[in-house]
Amino acid sequence: MDIWGLSGEDIPEKERRILEAAIKIFSEKGYSASTTSEIAKSAGVAEGTIFRYFKTKKDILRGILIHAVNILSGRLVIDSLEKIMTRLEEKDLRTVLKQILVDRLKLADSLFPMVRVLLTEALYHEDVREALYQNIVVRALTIAEKFHREMVQKGMMRDDIDHVMLLRAIMANVAALVAQRKIFEGKIEVNDMGKEIDTMIDVLMYGIAKQTGEDKKG
Amino acid sequence: MDIWGLSGEDIPEKERRILEAAIKIFSEKGYSASTTSEIAKSAGVAEGTIFRYFKTKKDILRGILIHAVNILSGRLVIDSLEKIMTRLEEKDLRTVLKQILVDRLKLADSLFPMVRVLLTEALYHEDVREALYQNIVVRALTIAEKFHREMVQKGMMRDDIDHVMLLRAIMANVAALVAQRKIFEGKIEVNDMGKEIDTMIDVLMYGIAKQTGEDKKG
Amino acid sequence: MDIWGLSGEDIPEKERRILEAAIKIFSEKGYSASTTSEIAKSAGVAEGTIFRYFKTKKDILRGILIHAVNILSGRLVIDSLEKIMTRLEEKDLRTVLKQILVDRLKLADSLFPMVRVLLTEALYHEDVREALYQNIVVRALTIAEKFHREMVQKGMMRDDIDHVMLLRAIMANVAALVAQRKIFEGKIEVNDMGKEIDTMIDVLMYGIAKQTGEDKKG
Amino acid sequence: MDIWGLSGEDIPEKERRILEAAIKIFSEKGYSASTTSEIAKSAGVAEGTIFRYFKTKKDILRGILIHAVNILSGRLVIDSLEKIMTRLEEKDLRTVLKQILVDRLKLADSLFPMVRVLLTEALYHEDVREALYQNIVVRALTIAEKFHREMVQKGMMRDDIDHVMLLRAIMANVAALVAQRKIFEGKIEVNDMGKEIDTMIDVLMYGIAKQTGEDKKG
DNA sequence: TATGAATGAGAATTCATTCAT
DNA sequence: GATGAATGAATTCTCATTCAT
Numbered sequence: 001m002d003i004w005g006l007s008g009e010d011i012p013e014k015e016r017r018i019l020e021a022a023i024k025i026f027s028e029k030g031y032s033a034s035t036t037s038e039i040a041k042s043a044g045v046a047e048g049t050i051f052r053y054f055k056t057k058k059d060i061l062r063g064i065l066i067h068a069v070n071i072l073s074g075r076l077v078i079d080s081l082e083k084i085m086t087r088l089e090e091k092d093l094r095t096v097l098k099q100i101l102v103d104r105l106k107l108a109d110s111l112f113p114m115v116r117v118l119l120t121e122a123l124y125h126e127d128v129r130e131a132l133y134q135n136i137v138v139r140a141l142t143i144a145e146k147f148h149r150e151m152v153q154k155g156m157m158r159d160d161i162d163h164v165m166l167l168r169a170i171m172a173n174v175a176a177l178v179a180q181r182k183i184f185e186g187k188i189e190v191n192d193m194g195k196e197i198d199t200m201i202d203v204l205m206y207g208i209a210k211q212t213g214e215d216k217k218g
Numbered sequence: 219m220d221i222w223g224l225s226g227e228d229i230p231e232k233e234r235r236i237l238e239a240a241i242k243i244f245s246e247k248g249y250s251a252s253t254t255s256e257i258a259k260s261a262g263v264a265e266g267t268i269f270r271y272f273k274t275k276k277d278i279l280r281g282i283l284i285h286a287v288n289i290l291s292g293r294l295v296i297d298s299l300e301k302i303m304t305r306l307e308e309k310d311l312r313t314v315l316k317q318i319l320v321d322r323l324k325l326a327d328s329l330f331p332m333v334r335v336l337l338t339e340a341l342y343h344e345d346v347r348e349a350l351y352q353n354i355v356v357r358a359l360t361i362a363e364k365f366h367r368e369m370v371q372k373g374m375m376r377d378d379i380d381h382v383m384l385l386r387a388i389m390a391n392v393a394a395l396v397a398q399r400k401i402f403e404g405k406i407e408v409n410d411m412g413k414e415i416d417t418m419i420d421v422l423m424y425g426i427a428k429q430t431g432e433d434k435k436g
Numbered sequence: 437m438d439i440w441g442l443s444g445e446d447i448p449e450k451e452r453r454i455l456e457a458a459i460k461i462f463s464e465k466g467y468s469a470s471t472t473s474e475i476a477k478s479a480g481v482a483e484g485t486i487f488r489y490f491k492t493k494k495d496i497l498r499g500i501l502i503h504a505v506n507i508l509s510g511r512l513v514i515d516s517l518e519k520i521m522t523r524l525e526e527k528d529l530r531t532v533l534k535q536i537l538v539d540r541l542k543l544a545d546s547l548f549p550m551v552r553v554l555l556t557e558a559l560y561h562e563d564v565r566e567a568l569y570q571n572i573v574v575r576a577l578t579i580a581e582k583f584h585r586e587m588v589q590k591g592m593m594r595d596d597i598d599h600v601m602l603l604r605a606i607m608a609n610v611a612a613l614v615a616q617r618k619i620f621e622g623k624i625e626v627n628d629m630g631k632e633i634d635t636m637i638d639v640l641m642y643g644i645a646k647q648t649g650e651d652k653k654g
Numbered sequence: 655m656d657i658w659g660l661s662g663e664d665i666p667e668k669e670r671r672i673l674e675a676a677i678k679i680f681s682e683k684g685y686s687a688s689t690t691s692e693i694a695k696s697a698g699v700a701e702g703t704i705f706r707y708f709k710t711k712k713d714i715l716r717g718i719l720i721h722a723v724n725i726l727s728g729r730l731v732i733d734s735l736e737k738i739m740t741r742l743e744e745k746d747l748r749t750v751l752k753q754i755l756v757d758r759l760k761l762a763d764s765l766f767p768m769v770r771v772l773l774t775e776a777l778y779h780e781d782v783r784e785a786l787y788q789n790i791v792v793r794a795l796t797i798a799e800k801f802h803r804e805m806v807q808k809g810m811m812r813d814d815i816d817h818v819m820l821l822r823a824i825m826a827n828v829a830a831l832v833a834q835r836k837i838f839e840g841k842i843e844v845n846d847m848g849k850e851i852d853t854m855i856d857v858l859m860y861g862i863a864k865q866t867g868e869d870k871k872g
Numbered sequence: 873t874a875t876g877a878a879t880g881a882g883a884a885t886t887c888a889t890t891c892a893t
Numbered sequence: 894g895a896t897g898a899a900t901g902a903a904t905t906c907t908c909a910t911t912c913a914t
Contacts, residue, residue: 032250046875172394207425468686608830643861700896
């Protein structure tokens with residue numbers, strides 16, 4: 001299996017191994033604290049070989065980031081999002097959200113090392129943020145807008161909040177769940193994943209306030 | 219003004235300058251990519267001076283993290299949380315939430331560089347995560363539990379979700395807002411902060427689903 | 437020629453050059469006062485290269501000491517001692533002593549820089565002394581004991597002194613001669629080496645006291 | 655008590671403490687591996703104070719060496735040697751030698767740290783050797799020559815060896831005994847010091863060869 | 873193409889020495 | 894005089910990058 005999603009593209013075998021090793025190492029220690037010698041060892045190639053495929057160490061990182069953006073903005077991310085939204089138009093909001101979240105969580109799980117590298121670098125480099133924004137955020141917002149419009153039309157989603165808030169709320173909850181599981185793994189017990197997601201959707205949909213008989217916003 | 223919160227403690231002037239400089243540099247480039255020579259220059263001391271106060275470069279980071287945990291778990295964080303919760307008990311959920319969020323956002327804003335360093339290291343080091351968990355998460359959960367209990371008693375908060383979910387939902391939204399402003403600053407326009415927060419609270423309280431006349435959970 | 441005795445073993449060319457350079461520099465200035473940059477220059481390699489072969493500067497010293505002990509305890513020392521003792525059993529004490537001393541002096545001469553490093557470190561580090569003791573002193577004592585026993589049997593050596601005294605007396609005189617030549621070279625004139633050794637043996641054999649009765653040299 | 659022999663001279667209290675501390679530290683780790691900060695701590699003064707009394711670290715060493723040479727060439731060494739030789743002229747060689755050796759061994763014991771520093775530096779620095787030679791060796795040789803002449807006159811010492819050989823033989827044996835006790839302390843058991851010295855004198859006087867004719871000890 | 877030994881620029885760290893108090 | 898914080902030159906060590914094989 002190809003958990004990094006690197007096999008699909010027409011990348012030379014060695015280059016792929018180097019990228020995979022680099023994702024592993026960078027994800028474990030961060031870019032600056034990783035050495036090309038470690039990457040070479042982990043990839044099973046000579047240190048010199050790395051520099052046949054990547055002019056500099058920075059270029060390995062660039063390769064990963066380009067790759068990550070491709071994956072995240074490509075069929076693995078946007079495609080599946082669209083699939084869920086189009087194929088499952090007939091379902092109600094709860095069902096759709098659950099499919100989106102389960103899908104996103106699986107993705108986040110499998111791509112976690114890559115995402116960790118991506119996010120750490122995004123924290124420190126404007127150009128990475130720019131790439132992330134243009135390639136992922138903008139696209140996701142477009143989809144979110146369409147999703148929101150359709151859901152509002154069906155009377156399933158509030159029309160008094162805009163789609164940026166919508167996306168942020170969903171992503172924030174997904175991210176929080178992933179963080180809880182990956183960062184504090186074991187510390188905060190997550191008994192049942194299915195139930196966990198159900199509760200989250202519930203909160204996401206209806207909020208934390210106690211509902212009174214009449215309308216909430218009154 | 220003392221945006222790092224380093225002045226209160228009885229830290230020698232030079233040590234404080236070094237810590238502040240280190241927070242700045244580490245926050246800008248990450249720990250490993252920063253050099254002691256840069257820190258020295260930024261702190262206005264000789265490079266050797268750094269090592270009078272910190273045995274190793276790693277010790278500077280440790281100093282920052284200890285400090286950050288102190289700040290975050292100390293009066294600046296927990297204290298103010300408790301203040302809000304105790305002094306304002308008579309207020310309704312919306313008001314209390316707004317005060318918590320505004321308070322948290324101000325804090326996150328002013329401590330952002332320090333928090334950025336803290337979080338990046340937490341991503342890569344179990345011991346930092348452990349410290350974070352024991353000193354901040356555990357305390358915050360205790361407060362959240364009490365808060366939840368009281369709000370439920372007053373009939374202002376749902377009793378069918380537990381306080382862990384509650385804290386996560388609130389923190390996720392705060393974090394998302396900070397991230398949006400700090401990481402994608404300027405990209406996603408945040409016209410009016412007050413209105414932004416109001417909307418967020420609204421979503422947090424009542425969810426994204428269109429409310430029907432009867433109960434949401436049906 | 438290979439005065440350091442480093443060529444025999446299968447040590448990589450570069451490593452050998454570094455060791456030889458280090459022996460030279462350490463012997464001239466002492467370990468602590470020598471710099472890796474000097475060693476690199478003297479060895480004709482880049483400074484970084486040193487650290488491909490030796491993890492730390494301390495490791496260079498360790499390499500030298502291990503090597504020195506190997507040499508001194510190995511064929512160069514013990515072997516030749518045994519050779520002299522076994523092959524020349526028929527000779528009288530004076531002849532045997534002369535061969536031992538000439539042999540030891542040549543050895544001490546050629547290994548002087550290495551021995552100087554060894555001894556200086558032994559002065560300051562218990563573990564070096566321990567290694568010296570176990571690998572050289574113990575072996576030498578065993579040989580000395582056998583030598584003493586045989587010489588006593590042949591009626592050529594006193595039986596009222598033990599072999600520890602014997603070895604010490606011989607080694608002390610060898611060491612004193614080497615020291616005189618190496619440390620105070622030129623200051624105390626050593627006109628004729630052969631005659632010098634003869635006199636030394638004479639004193640060693642018959643002492644400094646005026647003999648009563650008949651002539652000692654027979 | 656003043657085991658370093660530093661109290662007699664008109665040296666300021668602090669300077670003396672610094673010198674004593676330096677002898678201790680240098681003797682334990684060697685000159686280059688010792689730091690002025692350690693010396694200061696051990697001497698109970700501030701690091702800066704050291705540089706009021708000694709312009710540079712090298713100067714501390716110089717101070718020690720000058721002091722050592724003074725001690726060794728002064729009353730403690732030469733004086734006592736002369737005392738032994740003059741006051742005890744009526745004694746036989748064995749008695750005189752024993753007094754010399756016991757005296758020298760006590761001296762070597764108490765001055766061992768100082769002597770260790772002195773010898774290590776002598777190994778590496780021509781100027782130290784020169785000072786040692788001019789101030790100690792030359793004087794000792796003069797005394798040895800006189801001693802030899804007198805002993806020969808009395809018919810107690812061989813006249814076919816010169817006084818250089820004589821001094822070397824004696825010193826070599828003293829040094830060997832000290833080395834054995836100090837360097838390999840505990841390893842080579844030295845049961846009874848008095849007996850040890852007696853045996854050594856015996857060997858020194860009559861050699862290791864089996865005497866023919868009548869008994870050597872008479 | 874692939875290798876990995878060699879490089880050297882640069883990083884962390886040490887420590888003798890200075891100097892304001 | 895005494896102090897010890899501050900300095901910065903020097904030292905050990907790292908590691909991305911090159912290049913001969």
